[in-house]
Amino acid sequence: MSSLGTQKNPLRAAIVGSGPAGFYAAEALIGSAPAVLVDMFERLASPFGLVRSGVAPDHPKLKQPIKVYQQIAESPQFRFLGNVTVGHDVSVKELKDCYHVVIFACGTQTDRTMGIPGESLPGSHAATEFVGWYNGHPDYRDLVFDLSHETAVVIGQGNVAVDVCRILAKTADELRHTDIAAHALEVLAQSRIRDIHMIGRRGPAQAKFTHPEIRELGELAECDPVVDPRDLELNSASREELADKRNRANIKSYEVLQAFAARPPSTRHRRCHIEFLKSPIELSGEGRLERVVLMRNRLEGEPSRQVARETGEIEELACGVLFRSIGYRGVAILGVPFDEARGVIPNRDGRVIDDGDVVAGLYVTGWIKRGPTGIIGTNREDSVLTVNSILADLPHLDVGARPGMDRLRALLEGRGSRVVSYADWQKIDAAEIRRGQPAAKPREKFTRLKEMLDVLGS
Amino acid sequence: MTTVVTDNCRRSRFTDCVLVCPVACFHGDDEMLYIDPVVCIDCGACISKCPVQAIYEDPIPADKQHWIEINAMRAPALPVIRTKQEPYPGAEARKKALGF
Numbered sequence: 013m014s015s016l017g018t019q020k021n022p023l024r025a026a027i028v029g030s031g032p033a034g035f036y037a038a039e040a041l042i043g044s045a046p047a048v049l050v051d052m053f054e055r056l057a058s059p060f061g062l063v064r065s066g067v068a069p070d071h072p073k074l075k076q077p078i079k080v081y082q083q084i085a086e087s088p089q090f091r092f093l094g095n096v097t098v099g100h101d102v103s104v105k106e107l108k109d110c111y112h113v114v115i116f117a118c119g120t121q122t123d124r125t126m127g128i129p130g131e132s133l134p135g136s137h138a139a140t141e142f143v144g145w146y147n148g149h150p151d152y153r154d155l156v157f158d159l160s161h162e163t164a165v166v167i168g169q170g171n172v173a174v175d176v177c178r179i180l181a182k183t184a185d186e187l188r189h190t191d192i193a194a195h196a197l198e199v200l201a202q203s204r205i206r207d208i209h210m211i212g213r214r215g216p217a218q219a220k221f222t223h224p225e226i227r228e229l230g231e232l233a234e235c236d237p238v239v240d241p242r243d244l245e246l247n248s249a250s251r252e253e254l255a256d257k258r259n260r261a262n263i264k265s266y267e268v269l270q271a272f273a274a275r276p277p278s279t280r281h282r283r284c285h286i287e288f289l290k291s292p293i294e295l296s297g298e299g300r301l302e303r304v305v306l307m308r309n310r311l312e313g314e315p316s317r318q319v320a321r322e323t324g325e326i327e328e329l330a331c332g333v334l335f336r337s338i339g340y341r342g343v344a345i346l347g348v349p350f351d352e353a354r355g356v357i358p359n360r361d362g363r364v365i366d367d368g369d370v371v372a373g374l375y376v377t378g379w380i381k382r383g384p385t386g387i388i389g390t391n392r393e394d395s396v397l398t399v400n401s402i403l404a405d406l407p408h409l410d411v412g413a414r415p416g417m418d419r420l421r422a423l424l425e426g427r428g429s430r431v432v433s434y435a436d437w438q439k440i441d442a443a444e445i446r447r448g449q450p451a452a453k454p455r456e457k458f459t460r461l462k463e464m465l466d467v468l469g470s
Numbered sequence: 471m472t473t474v475v476t477d478n479c480r481r482s483r484f485t486d487c488v489l490v491c492p493v494a495c496f497h498g499d500d501e502m503l504y505i506d507p508v509v510c511i512d513c514g515a516c517i518s519k520c521p522v523q524a525i526y527e528d529p530i531p532a533d534k535q536h537w538i539e540i541n542a543m544r545a546p547a548l549p550v551i552r553t554k555q556e557p558y559p560g561a562e563a564r565k566k567a568l569g570f
Contacts, residue, residue, distance in 0.1 A: 032492065043552075073471075073511045077492040222514060224471070224527070257570075261518065389490035389515030396489060396553075 016112060016411045017046025023406065024416040026111040028098045028345075030054040031061020032388045033378020034117035035081040036395035042089050044403055050090050051111070051417045055097040056150065057432040057440065057464040059085070061119060063388065065149040068175045069190035070182065072454065077388055085434050091417055093424075094432030095461065101429050102420065104347035108373055110420050112409055113402055115375040116348065116357055116364070117395070120340035120384045124355075126167065129294045131336075134158075135301030139166065139176050139337035146179055146200070148193035148457035159203035161332020165304055167292055168337035169212035170220040171387075176335050177210050177284050178228060181235035191454045208235075208284045209329060213291040213309055213320040216243065216269050217250035222387075223264035226286075230272055235282035239273040243288045252315040290327075291320065295334065303330045340384040348374065356383055362398030363405070373409060375402055436468050443467045471512040471528050474537040475503050478524035478568055483558040487516035487525060488551045497548035501558065506545035507538075522568050 014020035023046050027034045030052050038050045058064060060078050067074045085092060096102060098118075107114050123138040125131060135158060144152030164180055166173045179187070184201035192200075212219055219226075229237040244266070246254070254263050269286065294305040308325035311318040341355025349366040351358045357376045358365050364374035377398040378391045386394075424431055432440075440458065447456035458464045475487075479502040487503065488496045495509035496516075505525075517525045526534050558564075 074513060076509075076511045080493055224512070224514065257523070258518075260523065261514070387513055387515050389492040389513055392492055393489040 014411075015407075016409055017048065017406055019047050021411065021413050022047040022049050023113065023402075023409075024048075024111045024414045025050050025402075026107050026114045027052045028107075028114065028116045029061060029118035029378070029380075030059035030092065030094075031117065031119055031378065031391075032063060032077060032081075033119070033381075033391040033395050034061070034115075035084050036392040037115050037117055037377050037399055038087075038090055039080075039084050039392075040396045040399035041402070042084065042087050044399065046403070046406060048089060049416060051420075052090070052092050053096050053098050053102075053107075054092065054094045057095045057437070057461055059092060059094065059434075059437060065144055065147045066172075067147075067388075068143075068179060069147065069192035070178070070187060072190065074388070090434075092432075092434035092437060093417065093421070094437060095430055096424060099345040099347065101424060101427065104345065104374075106420070106423065109414075110416055111373075111414050113373050113375060115377060115398065115402075116345065116380055117376070117378045118342070118345070118380050120342045120355060120379045122341055122343055122355075123336065124339040124341055126292055126336050126338065128292055130296050130301070133295055133297055133301045134299070135297070135332060136295050136334045136336070139168070139172050139335040140340065142176055142179075142335055143172065146192055146196035148191075148196075148459040150459055150461055153193065153195060153459040157199060158333060159199060159205055162204060162206045163329070163331040164205045164208045165329065165331045165334040166208065166210045166337060167334065168339075169210060169286075170337060171222060171225045173210055173335075173337040174221045174225045174229065176337060177208050178232070180205055180208050181229070181232050181282050181284050183234050186233055189452050191448065191457060193457055193459055195459070205333075206282055208282070209287055209331070210284065211287045211290050211292070211306065213289070214318065215246065215250055215288045215311055216266055217246060217253050217262060218311075218318065219262075219265060219288070221265060223261060223268055226265050227268045229284050229286070230268070230275070232280075232282075234280050235284055236275065236278050236280045237272040238283050238285045239269050240287070241273040243286075244269055244273055247311055249313065249315040249318055250311065253318075256315075289320065291322070292334075293326070301332065301334055303328050304334060340379065342380045354383060356380055362394075362401045430465060432464070432468070440464045440467050472507055472530065472538055473505055473510050473512050473514065473516070473525060473527045474507075474530060474534065474541045475505055476524050476526055476534045476537045478522040479503055479520070481558045482522045482524065482561045482564050482568075483555075484521050484561060484565075485551060485555045485557070486519040486521060489554050490515040490519055491552075494550050494552050495545075496551045497545040498551040499544070499548055503551060504541045504545040504548065507542050508546075522565050522570050
């Protein structure tokens with residue numbers, strides 16, 4: 013048997029998930045010395061993961077990495093199998109039989125809950141649902157968001173929370189020529205929201221949003237950012253955190269907040285209140301969300317390790333809609349170890365481990381590997397590290413030739429699956445772009461699988 | 471928006487930045503790296519990776535403004551750097567001298 017990674021016996025790799033982590037893993041594999049063939053599996057008919065369905069529609073520049081992914085996809089060593097759910101349409105065992113290595117790059121598909129009473133009241137949502145909805149993700153397109161109340165609350169202060177605030181704060185005209193889903197634009201255009209409260213449990217020195225994101229809240233046509241100057245008073249530990257040269261980015265965010273606090277009032281009809289040191293402890297209302305009960309916190313602990321402690325001081329905020337954005341967690345895949353506490357696949361340097369032992373041939377990268385931190389580019393470094401582990405393992409992997417996609421495709425089609433190839437996706441892509449032209453949008457996304465398959469005439 | 475590589479990179483050239491660039495916008499000569507402003511998406515991923523804090527984004531300080539033109543001129547003429555490389559000889563000593 014020829015050794016693995018040669019022309020006669022190329023390394024056959026399956027990548028599960030087609031977001032940034034998956035594409036950067038493909039890039040690293042294809043760019044490595046051994047002969048490699050990469051097949052990428054995606055449960056939707058469209059690739060690109062959160063770059064397509066997470067990045068906000070008014071941030072077109074942040075979608076530019078798609079150009080890099082398109083180049084990777086055009087490599088003769090790469091194939092795309094869309095509309096295939098691993099663990100459902102095909103088992104992990106079957107994948108292992110067809111490939112030398114399987115890399116999970118499937119992200120963190122669900123959100124963390126707050127674990128407080130009233131969380132499931134109508135009107136209380138996960139930010140991920142709202143983001144998926146306005147971005148035309150098929151899983152969320154039929155959700156209903158009631159924006160007929162004047163007050164919205166966003167719990168959490170990461171960039172996703174800021175995205176949600178900004179989309180709620182913008183006028184329809186500010187969104188009209190983006191790739192926002194038509195169904196979302198229609199609802200947002202009728203929004204009666206006037207006050208948006210973005211609430212964080214810790215202080216301004218600890219907020220996770222980045223300064224370009226928070227700065228944008230001060231550049232909107234009809235919304236003013238509101239910051240209470242008292243919220244910007246820092247304890248000595250927080251002052252120390254901001255004085256640390258490594259926290260240059262946090263200092264910039266803090267300066268943006270200071271500028272917001274000093275802004276004179278205007279006649280803009282919406283306000284986005286950025287509030288600190290408060291945690292929701294209960295949601296309540298008659299049959300639907302009417303108010304959130306907030307506990308005032310104080311910070312305790314060493315610099316960079318400060319935690320929020322309850323003060324016992326409580327306040328109520330009337331609101332009609334609430335979005336929680338306090339983190340994500342992965343979803344377990346049948347046949348793959350899973351860390352329930354952290355919501356990730358347990359691993360060592362990208363090698364999947366089960367009870368401390370490496371599971372040969374299984375790897376992981378991206379959010380499902382390290383948890384939901386970092387931005388698009390962070391996944392490139394992460395995927396390079398995982399691929400380095402694969403290359404180091406190459407001499408120890410089972411060298412037996414694998415059939416790769418040919419057998420899998422037959423298997424899937426025998427089960428009635430309509431596998432969407434990259435050429436198929438290119439047709440869908442072109443149709444979306446055409447659909448967007450009458451409204452001067454970069455594209456009008458298809459939001460149902462059937463619409464996409466109709467483009468393919470199947 | 472602009473993101474630029476500045477003087478601290480010269481003769482440091484650690485190249486940690488290129489690993490996290492989602493769009494491969496770094497180019498380099500023997501001494502330092504430059505960002506192609508046409509390709510860069512200003513995501514800021516590279517900024518915190520630089521061991522000598524050579525990368526700046528808007529608002530770019532007055533004493534670093536001239537680097538905007540240097541990056542724009544130099545980058546397109548040089549090869550793209552996508553993978554981590556050996557730092558410039560003596561980079562560690564320079565890092566110390568710069569106070570990092």
